[in-house]
Amino acid sequence: MTAAPPPMPRILLVEDDEVIREATQMALERYGFPVDTAADGLEGLEAFRTRRPDLMLIDVMLPLLDGVGLCRRVREESRLPILMMSARTEPVDVVSGLEAGADDYVVKPFEIAVLVARIRTVLRRTGPAAGPAPDSGSAAGQPHRSAVRVIDDLEVDTDAMEVRVAGLPVPLTPTELRLLLEFTAAPGVLMERQTLLSRVWDYAWDADSRVVDVHVQRLRAKIGAGRIETVRGFGYRLRRVP
Template identity: 45%
Template sequence: MTRVLLIEDDPAVRRGVTLGQQRRGHRTEAVATGEDGLEALTASPPDIVLLDLMLPGMSGLEVCRRIREISQVPIVILSARSDDVDVVVGLEAGADDYIVKPASDEVIEARMRAVMRRLAPTQPDPPDGGRTVHGDLEIDRAALRVRKHGKNLTLAPSELKLLLFLSAWPDRTFSRQELLEQVWEHSFYGDARLVDACVMRLRAGTEDDPRNPRYIQTVRGFGYRFGPL
């Protein structure tokens, strides 16, 4: 049974999403404010958070940032805002996916399942029992752990999955569409923003100078590749 924390101030949306989740066998706790959401997350950690951006008091973006300070639980934003700026800002705050409301129960369920899949896509068995070293970056696939200069890095699930996938194919360039299908397991119009925002967050966590990345390199006009310089 998946434990879902829904943070949504609209009573009608809150009821509708909760009923949809319950019909699929999920245990859902629904709260109306960001403050109550943070309290609920601390008291009983969920498997995934569904988060509205337009909340009274503490905004959804601030809630997202605060969750990321204490937890790597998957976060899916539910918002009526669909502008590119809103989507990118939400993703940069630490969310793993972004769904524009109104959305059907089927769409929410599919996107939740995609975000929660932790196993990396099919890829060749890496050497050294799943542990590879690239300069000052150490990737341990078996432990799902990344270290830099010997210190553990805290990465969101989507960031970790993207790094695991790209580093399994060093020097191979993947388009944004290919990364959407392999890492996020869906291909909705406009979702290239997911890839770009996740790359920005990943660089911020793994690079000494994110503006001049050493590991996650941009191939202009096409996509990204992992190629330690």
């Protein structure tokens, strides 16, 4: 008997504009996604806690609790993938959403095919299989190679997908973890922004590099500001703490 296909990821759409909310819900459902909706930030927070979605799609401008505040509240409780939506493209609005913990953002108006592509990309890189395969012996009977990368007092266990600094666990979002895995795979090597966008965000197209900059800032705040060096005009590299 053929196994049933896995269920489609459930999306929670939080949008106060009724026309946009209903149109986006119907479009996503045509692609097979189950979609729950909420019309304001507080309703969205309650739906997040009761409906247990696989991804949240949050508008920035929401009544009662704005999208940035909602994102922060959700991030305090979960590593759930979050995609922000906004008609405002000023850097401060984009950065505020990303700093609140969003994995990515889309600018309205958007084509539904583009939105679905971004949703699938976020789900793919934050799912259980996200990240590179753990280190292992290349043949049966060979000893298992260490899966723990150690740089000074920073330890990254690529089997357990756990991070410790000075022996203490550091909670990272899936996107932050993938970013750190790229840095620790090649300490001291310059990582250009477009390379990181391709490897961490799976973007083959030219995307906004601000998403990289903000996630690097969030990662620095968690593992130590001096560990990731900015190479102005090019990108970043992981260095040892003196």
